[in-house]
Amino acid sequence: MPSPLLILFRALAAALFHECLTSHAMSLELREIHKHFGPVRANDGITLTVEAGTLHGLLGENGAGKSTLMKVLSGFHSADSGEIVLDGKRIELASPDDAIAAGIGMLHQDPLVFLPFTVIDNFVLGSPGSWLLDRRQATDELAGLCERYGFNFDPDIPARLLTVGERQQLEIIRLLWLGARVLILDEPTTGISADQRAKLFATLKALAAEGMSVIFVSHKLEEVADLCQRVTVMTRGKVVGDAELPTPPERLVEMMFGQVLDTHERDDVPLGDSNLKFDSVRTASGLLSEEPISLDVKSGEVVGIAGMEGSGQDTFLRLCCGMRTPTKGTVSIAGNDLTDQHYREFLDAEVKFLPAGRLEEGLIEGLTVTEHFVLTDRDTNFVIDWDAARKRSEHLVDQYSIKGTEASTAESLSGGNQQRLLLAMLPAKLKVLLMEHPTRGLDIESADWVWEQLLARREDGTSIVFASADLDELLRYSDRILVFFSGRIIGELEAAATNVDEIGLLIGGRKAGAEGIPT
Amino acid sequence: MSGFLNAFGQMFDTATIASIVAGASALMFATMGETISEKAGVINLSVDGSMMLAALAGFVVAFETDIVWLGFPAAAAVGVAVALLIAFANIKLSLNQVAVGFVLFALTTELSRFMGNSYVGRPPVAVPAWDIPGLSSIPFFGPVLFQHNLIVYLSYMTVIATYLFMYRTRKGLELQGIGERPEAAHARGILVNKLRYFYTALGGALIGIGGAAFSLDVKLGWSDRPTRNLGWIVLAIVIFGGWHPLRAAIGVLLFGALQAYAINLIPEFPSLSQVLPSIPFPAMILALVVVNWKALLKWLDRYPFLRAILRSDPPTAIGTPFEVD
Ligand SMILES: Nc1ncnc2c1ncn2[C@@H]1O[C@H](COP(=O)(O)OP(=O)(O)OP(=O)(O)O)[C@@H](O)[C@H]1O
Ligand SMILES: [Mg+2]
Numbered sequence: 001m002p003s004p005l006l007i008l009f010r011a012l013a014a015a016l017f018h019e020c021l022t023s024h025a026m027s028l029e030l031r032e033i034h035k036h037f038g039p040v041r042a043n044d045g046i047t048l049t050v051e052a053g054t055l056h057g058l059l060g061e062n063g064a065g066k067s068t069l070m071k072v073l074s075g076f077h078s079a080d081s082g083e084i085v086l087d088g089k090r091i092e093l094a095s096p097d098d099a100i101a102a103g104i105g106m107l108h109q110d111p112l113v114f115l116p117f118t119v120i121d122n123f124v125l126g127s128p129g130s131w132l133l134d135r136r137q138a139t140d141e142l143a144g145l146c147e148r149y150g151f152n153f154d155p156d157i158p159a160r161l162l163t164v165g166e167r168q169q170l171e172i173i174r175l176l177w178l179g180a181r182v183l184i185l186d187e188p189t190t191g192i193s194a195d196q197r198a199k200l201f202a203t204l205k206a207l208a209a210e211g212m213s214v215i216f217v218s219h220k221l222e223e224v225a226d227l228c229q230r231v232t233v234m235t236r237g238k239v240v241g242d243a244e245l246p247t248p249p250e251r252l253v254e255m256m257f258g259q260v261l262d263t264h265e266r267d268d269v270p271l272g273d274s275n276l277k278f279d280s281v282r283t284a285s286g287l288l289s290e291e292p293i294s295l296d297v298k299s300g301e302v303v304g305i306a307g308m309e310g311s312g313q314d315t316f317l318r319l320c321c322g323m324r325t326p327t328k329g330t331v332s333i334a335g336n337d338l339t340d341q342h343y344r345e346f347l348d349a350e351v352k353f354l355p356a357g358r359l360e361e362g363l364i365e366g367l368t369v370t371e372h373f374v375l376t377d378r379d380t381n382f383v384i385d386w387d388a389a390r391k392r393s394e395h396l397v398d399q400y401s402i403k404g405t406e407a408s409t410a411e412s413l414s415g416g417n418q419q420r421l422l423l424a425m426l427p428a429k430l431k432v433l434l435m436e437h438p439t440r441g442l443d444i445e446s447a448d449w450v451w452e453q454l455l456a457r458r459e460d461g462t463s464i465v466f467a468s469a470d471l472d473e474l475l476r477y478s479d480r481i482l483v484f485f486s487g488r489i490i491g492e493l494e495a496a497a498t499n500v501d502e503i504g505l506l507i508g509g510r511k512a513g514a515e516g517i518p519t
Numbered sequence: 520m521s522g523f524l525n526a527f528g529q530m531f532d533t534a535t536i537a538s539i540v541a542g543a544s545a546l547m548f549a550t551m552g553e554t555i556s557e558k559a560g561v562i563n564l565s566v567d568g569s570m571m572l573a574a575l576a577g578f579v580v581a582f583e584t585d586i587v588w589l590g591f592p593a594a595a596a597v598g599v600a601v602a603l604l605i606a607f608a609n610i611k612l613s614l615n616q617v618a619v620g621f622v623l624f625a626l627t628t629e630l631s632r633f634m635g636n637s638y639v640g641r642p643p644v645a646v647p648a649w650d651i652p653g654l655s656s657i658p659f660f661g662p663v664l665f666q667h668n669l670i671v672y673l674s675y676m677t678v679i680a681t682y683l684f685m686y687r688t689r690k691g692l693e694l695q696g697i698g699e700r701p702e703a704a705h706a707r708g709i710l711v712n713k714l715r716y717f718y719t720a721l722g723g724a725l726i727g728i729g730g731a732a733f734s735l736d737v738k739l740g741w742s743d744r745p746t747r748n749l750g751w752i753v754l755a756i757v758i759f760g761g762w763h764p765l766r767a768a769i770g771v772l773l774f775g776a777l778q779a780y781a782i783n784l785i786p787e788f789p790s791l792s793q794v795l796p797s798i799p800f801p802a803m804i805l806a807l808v809v810v811n812w813k814a815l816l817k818w819l820d821r822y823p824f825l826r827a828i829l830r831s832d833p834p835t836a837i838g839t840p841f842e843v844d
Contacts, residue, residue, distance in 0.1 A: 076843065112703035114703055
């Protein structure tokens with residue numbers, strides 16, 4: 001009869017042994033990976049090593065092939081050729097199943113959750129186990145993981161009610177639950193708030209300390225520098241460099257774009273007359289119903305909008321362009337009262353709105369670049385002159401350096417080029433341009449280029465109002481910043497006289513000092 | 520007015536209710552089949568034709584072999600064959616499901632007329648009645664549920680099984696996943712297209728069994744296009760049912776009740792005897808309009824429980840092929 005102490009000792013030893021086995025860090029090697037889509041060589045002989053227990057950054061311009069490489073590594077796509085070596089052993093990844101079994105898990109650029117399904121169903125879907133679903137046990141396990149990583153979910157609500165950041169968190173703990181030892185994150189910071197980002201980074205650092213290998217894909221150099229130990233840079237399907245961090249950011253930019261980019265400093269443009277005016281505007285219920293908004297945007301002015309997602313920015317922008325009508329107050333464009341008019345009348349008054357969802361709301365899947373230009377043309381001829389349209393389209397493709405042709409369909413363009421197409425579709429003359437996340441997901445060069453185009457419009461007296469989650473972008477390009485918090489404007493700041501910390505506090509609902517509060 | 524009420528009163532006879540349950544078997548099978556197929560993302564638009572050809576196959580095999588049960592696997596095979604054609608055309612050839620389904624509807628309908636010609640008016644073969652011992656003597660529930668035949672019992676057990684499978688098992692959740700967001704299912708290691716073939720075939724088998732249930736149980740024997748239009752009603756009921764097996768089953772019973780009501784009305788309004796049997800079809804469309812009526816749904820938003828029952832979002836990826844390179 002063994003003593004209870006011995007039993008305890010044995011159990012402990014077994015647990016420790018088990019722990020050693022499962023948390024064993026994995027080193028990863030990709031050798032000569034090739035992957036093409038039709039004529040496009042998305043990955044053209046990529047070799048990459050990720051050391052065990054490290055955070056590894058992956059940088060590259062739009063369309064460089066980062067997502068493709070990560071999808072190959074997670075079994076989503078199968079490579080044309082090349083080897084994947086895990087802990088010195090070559091593995092075959094015929095499907096994502098093989099990758100998960102090998103301990104490789106991927107968080108996709110757009111988190112692949114099932115929106116109408118509940119959180120718990122999303123959690124268990126695809127997991128191995130008995131025929132019958134034991135949702136109660138899964139709920140317990142989810143709760144355990146949530147506690148460990150400091151997340152919080154209601155297991156019974158549909159995933160569509162989660163924010164993008166929460167969907168990511170759900171995916172990450174699901175992958176950990178499935179036993180992922182290599183975690184791939186494809187641009188995880190594009191759609192989430194600063195708070196959620198801080199939480200994500202803390203989690204990733206903790207995971208790496210436990211022996212997890214993390215591959216982190218991003219466009220933001222500061223994030224990579226903040227988080228990773230090593231970084232690999234890709235351009236046009238090839239690896240162009242590798243560096244130990246910290247490395248000066250200029251070197252990384254040079255690797256990515258082959259040159260040091262000179263960022264365009266914005267020069268001031270004299271402000272003119274009022275272009276967009278809100279007089280005590282409010283909605284009946286929900287967001288923006290508590291405090292009336294009064295606001296005056298001058299021609300040539302750039303107004304940035306900050307705030308956590310869903311704090312009322314969407315409603316505000318839609319009020320600006322007639323997609324929503326206020327219940328009280330007046331909205332005027334260049335002195336004309338357009339309060340109860342529709343978007344069409346606002347368009348006629350030279351107001352244009354570029355929504356966040358490029359493919360959902362801005363572009364039409366299946367239509368070519370030329371067809372998009374024809375659609376935006378407010379030409380009244382019944383018959384389309386296709387020859388002229390094609391000529392004009394070719395010219396615009398050239399002028400806006402869209403990587404593609406006039407016959408490319410919208411969805412075949414990479415994210416950055418979709419954004420260029422949207423800009424090319426803007427009417428030449430505009431009074432007010434409203435935008436949501438104008439550079440989300442764009443590489444630095446593209447983002448810089450986009451802003452150069454936008455700021456140039458100020459010369460013609462265009463006012464720009466844009467919402468962004470990127471505080472640096474807000475500070476750099478705005479004259480004035482409005483901060484939204486839970487359905488109202490909590491602060492109005494001069495961009496030149498404020499900083500990231502002050503805006504950050506306001507976004508979280510805390511007022512720093514008493515200045516800058518709208519009357 | 521009193522005519523409507525008289526006919527309505529008769530609806531509550533035990534015998535009427537029992538006949539609605541018995542008569543629903545064919546639609547029950549086919550509706551479950553279509554629900555499963557659409558949940559997986561594949562619309563089988565050929566139901567009306569597949570059911571017809573399956574009804575013929577079931578009858579012919581049962582008639583020639585004189586073994587009624589052999590009619591069912593034969594009918595299921597026809598349903599599977601048509602369903603696999605749709606799946607193949609969509610998955611491998613990237614053809615439009617609706618177009619292929621419609622062509623197959625026309626083809627199978629004509630095929631059933633042509634091949635069934637010599638069987639018109641042949642003596643029927645019927646599934647033998649079999650009361651479930653014990654259960655059948657319960658008052659009311661006995662006659663309504665347990666005094667039919669094996670096919671009727673199987674029809675409502677299929678509903679329960681479909682429900683339990685979809686919502687209580689791992690495989691069932693995967694089935695919903697491949698119709699909702701195939702790339703997400705793929706990323707979780709689920710073999711999307713293989714399962715789409717499987718569930719379309721399974722759905723086709725049930726549609727086929729529905730056809731055989733019609734010619735061997737509901738309306739015996741073969742005539743010209745006997746199941747005419749039932750397939751379209753199946754498609755409507757799947758939508759009415761919000762792609763939920765239990766709600767769809769209620770839809771089937773509702774349709775059966777409407778049919779019974781229309782028949783009860785005939786003696787009251789003999790002059791309308793030509794029109795009344797077709798009333799259930801527009802009535803079904805009206806029901807569809809009502810359950811999807813925005814104002815009603817908005818009002819129901821205040822009652823989450825009721826709203827959950829009535830919510831009907833189609834599987835998001837329904838009708839779209841899935842490809843990864
Ligand atoms: N499924 C696909 N079919 C056809 N072409 C594709 C597909 N996926 C990617 N591509 C092409 O492959 C190239 C690399 O794309 P990828 O998505 O890997 O780029 P990325 O580096 O992730 O860019 P981004 O920063 O914009 O996300 C692009 O030219 C893109 O158009
Ligand atoms: Mg990408």
